[in-house]
Amino acid sequence: MDEARCEAKCHGKLAVENLRVEFGDNTILQDVSFAVEDKEFLSILGPSGCGKTTILRVLLGLLKPTQGKIYKDGINITAFPPAKRKMGIVFQNYALFENMTVLNNVQYALKFDQEKKKDAYKIAVDLIHRVGLKEHMHKRPYKLSGGQQQRVAIARTLATSPDVILLDEPMSALDAEMRLSLRSEIKGLQKEFGSTMIYITHDQEEALAMSDRIMVLEKGVIQQIGTPMEIIDKPANTYVKSFVQENMRLKIDSLAQFFNKL
Amino acid sequence: MRSDRQYALITKWLLISFFAVIVLFPLLRMLFKIAESETNIVKIMSSVNFHNALMNSLTISLTATLISVALASLLSWCVLRSHIRFKVLLTILFTLPMLIPSFSHGIGLIILFGKNGVISNVITDLLQIDVSIYGFWGIVIGSVMYSFPVAFLMVSDILRYEDSSPYEAAGVLGVPKIRQLTGISLPYLRKPMIIVAFAVFTMIITDYGVPMFVGDTHSLTLPVMMYQEVIGQGDLGKGSVIALVLLMPAVMAFVIDLLNKDRGNLSFVIKPFETAKNTLRDLFSYTFCGAVALLVLLPIGAFIVLTFLRHYPYDMAFTLENIAKTFDKGAGIYLKNSVMISLFVGGVGVVVASVTSYFTARMRGVTSKILHLISITTLAIPGLVLGLSYAIFFSPTFLYHTIAILIMVNLAHFIASPYLMMYNTFNKLNENLEDVGATLGISRIRIFLNVLLPQAKGTIAEMFMYLFVNSMMTISAVTFLYTSETKPISIMITSFEKDMNWEGAAFVSLMILAVNIVMKIGIALVKRRLLGSEKCV
Ligand SMILES: Nc1ncnc2c1ncn2[C@@H]1O[C@H](COP(=O)(O)OP(=O)(O)O)[C@@H](O)[C@H]1O
Ligand SMILES: [Mg+2]
Numbered sequence: 001m002d003e004a005r006c007e008a009k010c011h012g013k014l015a016v017e018n019l020r021v022e023f024g025d026n027t028i029l030q031d032v033s034f035a036v037e038d039k040e041f042l043s044i045l046g047p048s049g050c051g052k053t054t055i056l057r058v059l060l061g062l063l064k065p066t067q068g069k070i071y072k073d074g075i076n077i078t079a080f081p082p083a084k085r086k087m088g089i090v091f092q093n094y095a096l097f098e099n100m101t102v103l104n105n106v107q108y109a110l111k112f113d114q115e116k117k118k119d120a121y122k123i124a125v126d127l128i129h130r131v132g133l134k135e136h137m138h139k140r141p142y143k144l145s146g147g148q149q150q151r152v153a154i155a156r157t158l159a160t161s162p163d164v165i166l167l168d169e170p171m172s173a174l175d176a177e178m179r180l181s182l183r184s185e186i187k188g189l190q191k192e193f194g195s196t197m198i199y200i201t202h203d204q205e206e207a208l209a210m211s212d213r214i215m216v217l218e219k220g221v222i223q224q225i226g227t228p229m230e231i232i233d234k235p236a237n238t239y240v241k242s243f244v245q246e247n248m249r250l251k252i253d254s255l256a257q258f259f260n261k262l
Numbered sequence: 263m264r265s266d267r268q269y270a271l272i273t274k275w276l277l278i279s280f281f282a283v284i285v286l287f288p289l290l291r292m293l294f295k296i297a298e299s300e301t302n303i304v305k306i307m308s309s310v311n312f313h314n315a316l317m318n319s320l321t322i323s324l325t326a327t328l329i330s331v332a333l334a335s336l337l338s339w340c341v342l343r344s345h346i347r348f349k350v351l352l353t354i355l356f357t358l359p360m361l362i363p364s365f366s367h368g369i370g371l372i373i374l375f376g377k378n379g380v381i382s383n384v385i386t387d388l389l390q391i392d393v394s395i396y397g398f399w400g401i402v403i404g405s406v407m408y409s410f411p412v413a414f415l416m417v418s419d420i421l422r423y424e425d426s427s428p429y430e431a432a433g434v435l436g437v438p439k440i441r442q443l444t445g446i447s448l449p450y451l452r453k454p455m456i457i458v459a460f461a462v463f464t465m466i467i468t469d470y471g472v473p474m475f476v477g478d479t480h481s482l483t484l485p486v487m488m489y490q491e492v493i494g495q496g497d498l499g500k501g502s503v504i505a506l507v508l509l510m511p512a513v514m515a516f517v518i519d520l521l522n523k524d525r526g527n528l529s530f531v532i533k534p535f536e537t538a539k540n541t542l543r544d545l546f547s548y549t550f551c552g553a554v555a556l557l558v559l560l561p562i563g564a565f566i567v568l569t570f571l572r573h574y575p576y577d578m579a580f581t582l583e584n585i586a587k588t589f590d591k592g593a594g595i596y597l598k599n600s601v602m603i604s605l606f607v608g609g610v611g612v613v614v615a616s617v618t619s620y621f622t623a624r625m626r627g628v629t630s631k632i633l634h635l636i637s638i639t640t641l642a643i644p645g646l647v648l649g650l651s652y653a654i655f656f657s658p659t660f661l662y663h664t665i666a667i668l669i670m671v672n673l674a675h676f677i678a679s680p681y682l683m684m685y686n687t688f689n690k691l692n693e694n695l696e697d698v699g700a701t702l703g704i705s706r707i708r709i710f711l712n713v714l715l716p717q718a719k720g721t722i723a724e725m726f727m728y729l730f731v732n733s734m735m736t737i738s739a740v741t742f743l744y745t746s747e748t749k750p751i752s753i754m755i756t757s758f759e760k761d762m763n764w765e766g767a768a769f770v771s772l773m774i775l776a777v778n779i780v781m782k783i784g785i786a787l788v789k790r791r792l793l794g795s796e797k798c799v
Contacts, residue, residue, distance in 0.1 A: 062697050083703035095694035099716040108712070109702035160702055 013038040013196045014059070014164055019068035021054055021220075028054050029220040032068070036164070036196055041187070043199045043207040046217035047243075052200045055217075056166050059198070061085050072163065088157030088165040092172055094149050096141040096156070102128060103137045106155045113160070127155045131189065146174045147182050154189060164196045171206065183210055204244055208232070216240050266706045270621070274629040277618055281636045284674040285643070288651035289509075292502050295654050299499035306503045311487070316507070319483040322398060323467040326405035330466075331459050333406065334413035337554060340547035342421045343537055353418075355555045358562070360411045361778040363735040365755045366771035367408045368475030370561025371395050373568055373764055376476075380564050380574060396478045404472035407561075409462050416461065420454045426535040464511040468644030471737060475759060484508060485646055485738075492742060498654060505647040512642035516635070562775065568768035584765040588754075591766070596751040597773060603665060603750060604733040607672040611729040612722055614673070615681040620710055623688035624696065634685075641678035645738030648675055653742040665748045668740050672733040680725035687721040688714065719792045727785040731778045 012035035019032035029051045036042050044052050057063040059070060061082040069078045077085055097105050107124035110116045116123060128137050131151040133144075141149050150170055157165055167186070171179045187210060190197050201207050207214045208228045216223040216231065216239075224236035235241035296303065306312055337356060341349050359367065374381045375395035382393040395403070428446045437445070470485030477486060484504055492501035572579045615637075622634040652671050661667045691714060699709040715722070737752045744753055751770060758767040 057697075060697070060701055062700060082697075082700040085701075087701060089698060089701050091694045091698065093692055093694065095692045095698045097695070097713045098692075099713060109704055112704060112708070156698075156702070162701075 012036055013040070013073065014198075015071040016055075016059070017069045017071070019055070019058060019070075020066045021051070021058060021063070022066045027220060029058075029065075032220070032222055034215055034222065034225055036198060037212075039190075039194055039196055041190060041197045041199060041210060041212045043201055043211040043214045044217055045201055045204060045207040045214050048202055050217045051220040052202075052217060053168055054220075056089070056168055056198070056200060059085075059164075059166060060087055060089055086160070086163045088160065088162035090150065090153045090157060090165065090167045090170050092169045094141075094153040094170075094173075096149060096152055098141055101138050101140055102133055102144070102152050102155075105141065105152055106159050109156070109160055123159060124155075127158055130192065131155045131158075145178075147178050147185070150174075150182065151185075151189075154186075158193060158195075162195075164198065166198045166200070168200045169202065170199075171201070171203070179206070186210070208244075216243065218243075269707065270625065271629070273617065274621055274627075274633065277614070277621070277633055278629065278636070280614065281633070281640075284670050285636065285640055285648075288648070288655035288674075289643075291655040292505060292647075292651035296499055296502045296506070299502075303503050303506075306500055307507075311482075312504075315482050315484045315487045318398075318481050319467050319485075322401050322405065322473070322481070322483060323463055326402045326409065326466050327459055327463040329402065330406045330410045330413050330462050331417070331455070333554070334410045334417050334458075335455075337410075337414050337551065338418040338421050340551050342418060343535060344544050344547040345537055345539065346544055346547045346551065352551050352555060355558055356414050357411045358558055358775075359408050361731060361735065361782070362408075362771050362775050363737050363752050363755065364404070364408045364469050364471035365475065365737055365752070365759075366471075366565075366735075366767075366774070367404045367561065368472045369755065369759065369764065369767045369771060370407075370564055371400060371404050371472075371476050373564045373768060374560060375400075380567065395476050397476075397481050400476035401473045401481055401483070404476055405466045405469065407557075408469075408472070409465050412465065413458055413462050416458045417455075420451065420458070424450060424535070425533055427533045429535075430533075460511070460515075464515075464642050464644075467511070468508050468646065469738070470646060485644070488646060488650070489741070492650060492653075498650070501650055502654070505644075505650050508644050508647050512639055512644075515642045516639045520635070562772075565768040565772045565775075568765050569772055584769055588766045588769050591754070592749075593751065593754065593770065593773070596749050596754060597777075599665065599748060600734055600750040600752065600774075601777065603668050603672065604730045606669045607676065607733040608726040608729040610669070611673055611677055611680055612725050615677055615684050615725055616715065616718070616722070619681055619684040619688050620714070623685050624693075624714075637678055637681045639678075640674060641682075643675070645671075645675050645736060646741065649739045649742045663745045663748070667743055668748055668750065671739045671743060672729075672736060675736065675739045676729055676732045680728050683721050683725055683728070684718065687718045691717055720789055723785050723789045723792065727781060730781050734778055734781075735774050 015035040017033050019029055021029040046052055058065045061080055069076055103124055106127055107120045110120035110123060131154060133151055136144055141152060211228060213225060213227055214231050215225045218239055224240045231244055341352060373379055375393055385393050429442060432442045468485060470489050473483040473486050488501050488504040491497045567574050569584050570580055572581045618633055618637055622630045648671055656662050656667055695713055696706055696709050735752055740750055744750060752774060754770045755767045
């Protein structure tokens with residue numbers, strides 16, 4: 001335990017130590033400790049209700065943990081307010097400012113930043129170009145496709161140049177085809193901006209395909225943290241094994257069906 | 263974001279204090295009044311007069327509620343489940359009675375069916391029978407006339423959001439229509455229909471406009487009795503006891519709301535109805551809707567006839583004399599008073615309702631729950647009761663004879679509905695907006711002003727209109743509180759009734775209707791401009 005703590009504190013972009021969250025009598029998160037490396041893509045994988053969003057809310061500072069510490073670049077940020085943590089968020093439903101254009105969505109936060117206020121417009125336009133929404137700059141979100149809205153949400157987050165970007169099941173509102181193409185798009189954006197990303201999902205395949213490492217969560221307890229290969233080859237326990245394999249079998253079954261039809 | 267939280271807490275307590283002053287304290291003071299004036303509650307309540315009035319109120323309200331809800335249900339069904347044309351026009355016509363005071367409906371009945379009434383004269387001439395609108399059935403008819411539009415709007419909402427898929431499934435399975443009604447419609451409609459009936463019942467049993475005008479000695483109701491005790495005898499204690507009884511629906515609503523845990527917005531995918539072709543049904547719908555529309559227009563037509571004809575039916579010459587006379591009696595000043603009060607109530611009410619619903623819909627906490635409960639409860643407090651409690655509570659203060667007290671009483675009386683409108687709108691907006699703001703360093707206040715409110719423009723317009731229209735026509739809430747200088751125009755109707763000046767009463771009703779129609783059209787235009795083709799809640 002002590003060893004893990006030191007490792008968590010000393011290394012990594014972000015480190016979480018012995019996190020515990022309780023709502024009344026319910027323990028939602030228990031002994032959650034992990035570290036994220038700089039520019040890493042870490043997935044938090046687990047079934048619905050296992051506590052993924054709760055971890056994210058604690059990391060962002062939107063929820064005070066019952067116990068535990070959070071370090072960023074070696075600094076204890078547990079008591080920092082959300083805005084001071086330099087962490088960005090892309091919610092499942094994107095939570096865009098529907099009354100504003102794409103441009104205003106992206107530059108809105110910059111207008112309240114004393115340093116960046118002057119360059120708000122330039123920064124926003126540049127970001128919008130880079131996420132490929134040039135033609136849509138003056139449109140309102142409801143005119144965009146789900147994938148485009150997601151890019152607005154990412155650009156809006158990037159505008160404040162966060163150190164870590166968190167994405168909470170960003171694909172679940174999209175159809176299957178869209179999800180596939182957006183996987184590489186998100187990875188591409190991560191490469192381009194050199195961001196550290198924590199990606200929340202309940203889709204095993206998505207996690208396996210995109211992540212540097214995966215953290216498997218069940219009932220608020222970490223079951224295993226490892227690379228996709230490790231998760232498949234050396235599942236830490238029967239839960240991880242069945243959770244991953246069950247999914248792989250389903251996928252293989254449906255592929256087999258697909259080929260049979262052909 | 264500590265400052266955010268502090269601001270929020272301060273504002274919440276300010277709002278709670280505000281509601282305490284405009285609702286809670288006056289009502290509590292009224293209860294104390296009963297105790298200190300040595301009014302014998304048991305004696306009053308066991309008196310024959312009280313007993314009769316209570317029974318009259320209950321039987322009249324129950325009968326009128328049944329008719330009103332049945333009529334409204336059939337109307338909504340005709341409008342929503344048929345292929346008739348002019349649906350928008352019909353809806354506008356059906357809701358027209360909501361723009362004039364209940365007193366005007368009383369006047370309308372008298373003008374049409376009273377002694378020497380427009381229609382009773384015709385009937386008497388033709389059939390040689392006397393028609394009398396006074397009494398039980400007159401009150402029932404009047405009550406139905408002003409309450410069915412509310413029921414119509416509520417039932418239409420329920421039918422509009424009814425899911426058609428169970429019916430389709432039942433149709434495929436060959437379940438007979440009558441079993442579909444008992445097996446699908448009734449279970450789905452039972453709870454919302456009870457809510458509608460409760461709202462209509464509360465509205466009718468607390469009204470005193472219609473029973474005061476068309477009631478007789480055998481049909482004295484509680485609100486009329488209360489009015490007579492307070493205005494006639496100056497017995498505030500006895501009035502308060504009756505007020506206590508009239509508060510029962512509000513208390514019930516409060517308790518039900520406390521017990522009702524699942525207040526969450528149910529939003530599932532609904533398959534709208536596809537109405538089949540059915541000529542017979544459409545024909546029936548045309549006839550029925552047309553007949554009701556005609557009945558709705560009848561009193562308004564009578565107002566016009568009375569206002570502009572010299573002496574119906576003997577002298578049918580056009581005249582502006584009635585209008586001139588009414589203005590001589592101060593209609594211009596009172597109209598100005600009313601418009602000013604209504605504008606203030608609209609403006610202040612929009613702010614209060616928006617801020618309150620922001621806290622209750624978008625923030626958790628005990629204070630939010632308290633606020634929600636207070637705001638909801640005001641929905642069922644009768645205007646007459648509120649007015650009396652104001653007269654008792656504020657009479658020692660400097661506010662008493664000012665126009666401010668009229669604004670306050672209207673706010674307290676009408677704030678609940680706009681509050682609920684905004685509460686629903688805020689609940690529909692994305693729940694993570696404030697969280698996104700927090701991570702981006704944008705305060706809650708900015709999100710509220712720059713993101714939430716702009717998306718609620720339509721609701722703001724609706725709220726303003728509701729507050730304005732209702733303040734414009736209310737009589738009950740202001741009846742104990744006005745002075746000769748602050749008098750609202752609607753009060754002229756009661757004075758004219760006393761003098762049997764039907765022409766004046768008709769013209770004042772028309773004026774209120776006209777102002778409210780102008781406001782409605784104005785708001786519709788503003789909404790169209792604000793929203794355009796935009797997506798908005
Ligand atoms: N504010 C809250 N109060 C009480 N329980 C909560 C609250 N937020 C989340 N929970 C509970 O915590 C558990 C984990 O929720 P969440 O983190 O949203 O799960 P996930 O994102 O993995 O689906 C759920 O059982 C949920 O009901
Ligand atoms: Mg979640």
